[in-house]
Amino acid sequence: MICYNHPDQQACGTCKNCSKGICKNCTTDLGDGIACTASCVEDVRKLNSLIYRNLKVSDTTSKRVFIMPIFYMFIGSLLLGINLYLKKVDTFVVIFGVILILFGAYSLYTAVQLNKDDRI
Ligand SMILES: [Zn+2]
Numbered sequence: 001m002i003c004y005n006h007p008d009q010q011a012c013g014t015c016k017n018c019s020k021g022i023c024k025n026c027t028t029d030l031g032d033g034i035a036c037t038a039s040c041v042e043d044v045r046k047l048n049s050l051i052y053r054n055l056k057v058s059d060t061t062s063k064r065v066f067i068m069p070i071f072y073m074f075i076g077s078l079l080l081g082i083n084l085y086l087k088k089v090d091t092f093v094v095i096f097g098v099i100l101i102l103f104g105a106y107s108l109y110t111a112v113q114l115n116k117d118d119r120i
Pocket residue numbers: 015016017018019020035036037040
């Protein structure tokens with residue numbers, strides 16, 4: 001590959017933004033990829049921070065998918081527990097509690113399955 005700016009020079013890499021081949025003299029090393037011109041340096045910086053932010057967001061969401069199901073199951077158990085504690089069975093509350101627990105268990109199962117797929 002030949003440098004996009006210097007036809008007599010061999011390219012040492014490609015710009016992360018525009019994918020042009022560039023030689024050592026044209027390269028700005030950003031640590032996480034190389035860029036050719038000043039405008040590409042800016043764009044590669046933005047690209048890198050975008051990727052970094054996306055990684056962070058997907059990290060926190062994968063933790064959050066476990067919290068909600070556990071929360072549902074907790075509320076469901078609490079409703080059933082209150083019924084048992086008061087020894088006064090309110091059918092609606094019991095059904096609602098059971099639905100919450102089942103929904104929480106199902107969500108937790110789905111979240112575990114999704115997380116498994118992520119790791120492969
Ligand atoms: Zn470029």
